[in-house]
Amino acid sequence: MDQVLNWISEHQQMIYIVVLMVFLGIEVIGRVPSVLHTPLMSGANAIHGVVIIGAIIVMGKAEADNYLAIILGFIAVILGTLNVVGGFVVTDRMLEMFKKKK
Amino acid sequence: MGISLLTVSYLVASVTYILGLKMLSNPASARKGNLIAAGGMTIAVLATIFLYEEEGNGLHNYVWIFAGLLIGSVVGTLAAKKVKMTAMPQMVSLFNGMGGACAALISIIEFNHLTRNSDGTAAYFSSLDGVNLIIIFAGLIIGSVSFAGSMIAWGKLDGRIKDHAFKGQHIVNLLFIGISVALAAFIVIARPVETPIYFYVILSLSLIYGVFFVLPIGGADMPVVISLLNSFTGVAAACGGFLYDNKAMLTGGILVGAAGTLLTILMCRAMNRSLTNVLIGSFGGGATASGGAGKAQGNYKEISLSDAAVVMSYANKVMIVPGYGLAVAQAQHTCHELEKLLTEKGVEVKYAIHPVAGRMPGHMNVLLAEADVSYDKLEEMEQANEEFASTDVVLILGANDVVNPAAKTDPSSPIYGMPILDVEQAKTVIINKRSMKPGYAGIDNDLFFRPKASMLFGDSKKVLQDLIGEVKNL
Numbered sequence: 001m002d003q004v005l006n007w008i009s010e011h012q013q014m015i016y017i018v019v020l021m022v023f024l025g026i027e028v029i030g031r032v033p034s035v036l037h038t039p040l041m042s043g044a045n046a047i048h049g050v051v052i053i054g055a056i057i058v059m060g061k062a063e064a065d066n067y068l069a070i071i072l073g074f075i076a077v078i079l080g081t082l083n084v085v086g087g088f089v090v091t092d093r094m095l096e097m098f099k100k101k102k
Numbered sequence: 103m104g105i106s107l108l109t110v111s112y113l114v115a116s117v118t119y120i121l122g123l124k125m126l127s128n129p130a131s132a133r134k135g136n137l138i139a140a141g142g143m144t145i146a147v148l149a150t151i152f153l154y155e156e157e158g159n160g161l162h163n164y165v166w167i168f169a170g171l172l173i174g175s176v177v178g179t180l181a182a183k184k185v186k187m188t189a190m191p192q193m194v195s196l197f198n199g200m201g202g203a204c205a206a207l208i209s210i211i212e213f214n215h216l217t218r219n220s221d222g223t224a225a226y227f228s229s230l231d232g233v234n235l236i237i238i239f240a241g242l243i244i245g246s247v248s249f250a251g252s253m254i255a256w257g258k259l260d261g262r263i264k265d266h267a268f269k270g271q272h273i274v275n276l277l278f279i280g281i282s283v284a285l286a287a288f289i290v291i292a293r294p295v296e297t298p299i300y301f302y303v304i305l306s307l308s309l310i311y312g313v314f315f316v317l318p319i320g321g322a323d324m325p326v327v328i329s330l331l332n333s334f335t336g337v338a339a340a341c342g343g344f345l346y347d348n349k350a351m352l353t354g355g356i357l358v359g360a361a362g363t364l365l366t367i368l369m370c371r372a373m374n375r376s377l378t379n380v381l382i383g384s385f386g387g388g389a390t391a392s393g394g395a396g397k398a399q400g401n402y403k404e405i406s407l408s409d410a411a412v413v414m415s416y417a418n419k420v421m422i423v424p425g426y427g428l429a430v431a432q433a434q435h436t437c438h439e440l441e442k443l444l445t446e447k448g449v450e451v452k453y454a455i456h457p458v459a460g461r462m463p464g465h466m467n468v469l470l471a472e473a474d475v476s477y478d479k480l481e482e483m484e485q486a487n488e489e490f491a492s493t494d495v496v497l498i499l500g501a502n503d504v505v506n507p508a509a510k511t512d513p514s515s516p517i518y519g520m521p522i523l524d525v526e527q528a529k530t531v532i533i534n535k536r537s538m539k540p541g542y543a544g545i546d547n548d549l550f551f552r553p554k555a556s557m558l559f560g561d562s563k564k565v566l567q568d569l570i571g572e573v574k575n576l
Contacts, residue, residue: 007233014344018356024120025360032127037365037457038464041329042194043126043136044361047119048335049201050143050354053150054208054342059170060154060161062211069211074166076207081174082181083201084147088140089182090193091126095133097472 039094046087052080104153104160111149112350118142119354123361129477146350147171187469188429191462192259195328198335199252205338206245206305209238212345213301232290234345239286241341242301243308247279248334250312255328258316267318272382278311315381323380325462326369330377333362369458402538405556407565410532411572417494419450421486423523424466425459427500427535431562434473437499440570441475447573452479454486454496456504456523483523490527498525498533499562502540506547515545531555534565 008015032040059073118138125135154161161167178197185193216234257263282304289297319327340355342348370377405413414420422441428434441451453475459466467480481489490496498505501523508515509522525531531554538557540546549555558565 003232011344011347014347014349014352017349017352018340021353021356022360025123025357026364028120028123028357029127029361029364033129036127036129036132036464036467037369038190038194038462038468039132039136040123040126041332041362041365041462042190043122043139044336044358044365045194045198045201045332046136047122047139047143047354048332048339048358049197049204050115050119050146050351051201051204051208051335051339051342053146053348053351054339054346055170055204056147056150056167057154057161057346057348058208058211059163059167060151061156061215062163064163068214070163070166072207072211073163074170076204076211077167077170078174078177079200079207080204081171082178083197083204084143084178085175086178086182086193086197086200088136088143089179090185090190090197091136092133092140093182094190094468095136097468 039091042087042091042094046084046091049080049084049087052077052084055080105155108149108153108155109349111145111153112348115142115146115149115350116353118145119357123357186432187434187472188432189260190468191325191328191465192256194462195252195256195259195331198328198332199249199256201335202245202248202252202331202338204245205241205335205342206249206308208342208345209242209245210305213238213242217298235290236286237341237344239290239304241338241345242305243279243282243286244334244341245338246305246308247312247315248331248338250309251316251327251331251334252312254313254316255324255331259324263317265318265320271314271318275311275314278307278314282307282311319381325458326366326377326380328462329362329366329369333359333366336360336362402550403556405532405558407558407568408572410558411569411576413530413532414444414495414497414569415447415449415573415576417449419452419489419493420444420495420497421452421454421481421490421493421525421528423454423456423459423496423498423501423505423525424470425456425499425501425504426465427502428562429460429465429469430500431564433499433561433563433566434469434475436563436566436570438470438473438475440566440573441479443570443573452481452486452489454481454483454490454523454525456483456501459501459504483521487524487527490524493528494530496525496528496531498531498535499566500534500536502535502547503545505549506545507549507552508545508547511548517545525549526552526554529554532558534558534560534562536561 029040055073055076059077062069062073119142122135122139125131151161151167254263285300285304289300316327336355336358340352340359343352343355367377370380428437444451453470455466470480503517505523505525506517507526509517509520512518533550533555535557537559550557
């Protein structure tokens, strides 16, 4: 119990962020027209690719003789990058077609 | 200096995600929004690589990191550029699965890191930080469920995997996930010596759960599942944010988690079903039989191409209802041509777009936008339903479940309660399909046997080209 309370007070900033982001996330897309649902889903998909940062940190911290960490970290970096780059490019391709019309 | 610059970079990145999502929800700014979020992401990634420090040490293994980034970027860009518009939903699902796998891998590495001393001997488990362990497990379970589920969703949309359901599957599923969570809780509380074995048991169970979770969910519900898995991955990314005290990961992850959940609920609402209903009520497998399949349905009539051309050319108002068939046939350009041709002849042509037509919400909008169809010709469902009464001809192109009257009249139908396009109010309904086979939800459609309806069989693109020819010859 103490551990949990300690953790909460240590990470209170993070917890505030979580609470605020939950509301913001709902608020921000609340007014989206259904036309944009697919690109929005795809864009959100690219944004959660931010998990790549974690992969980079893991990879960058791995000791040179820790092969398991290096190999898994390397795969994680590749997969994370796929998520980010692929996600943004696909979204852009969809939106490009919207833009052409006047 | 470096560390505070990193903080600023993360702050900038977080703001770009919020701005990006906001701008993505407006047609005029959507593309810019996507680029802004991508820019923020680039800043966050570069800042992490060069500025991140832990206990005064920067990162190393740069060769590996850049090699990974390079491979991922090249493959990701090529895949995203080459994919056909029809395969877009699968692609999103695939990328989503990659993100989930990434989150799960991070948890695996961190777990190994936590449970091993620097000299390689097993660490004394009781000294591990309990809350950190919880976060690692959360990231592991959510990430692997999201990965496995997305892969199955991808396979299903791509036609590689069929629906599978067996009796009591939901109970088995609950057991899988229940045991994973219970094992995780057990490890956190009791810290057994065999923790690493349990850890991989949890990993396997989560993966299996992801597979069995998506397998029984049938076609029409796949968009909802992808959106749900999308928000799962968001939460898994946020777990990483807690683990590394990283605000950019946290904001990005939670933002997507929240927005994704709302989007999932909006989609369910469009189909007038609850999320539990979608997830528990297996749509594909068992429901097919109850979908009025055995009913004697009488005869349908066919219409010839030239008759269809005449009917449409001399109509005052034509509504086109596009569906997945149009997407598969890549007929959006041909469809636009027919629309222009009819408009030149003084016919008012509009498109009636059902929110879940195709395989993803907005799928049809994207497709028609590609063919340069103008915005104001696209009518959303409510608007369209008001206009059908004054419409002479409805042309249905490869849509099925979204015009199935069973959704209104037959309580035993699996799609009962879903709002549909009320095409029957129009004077004539012409239905283009490849065959009499049922649609994606696997249920028969009474509409085809109604007196107002006539069938025009064939591939959408071919039929539209022929129609154009006929209309020109009139």
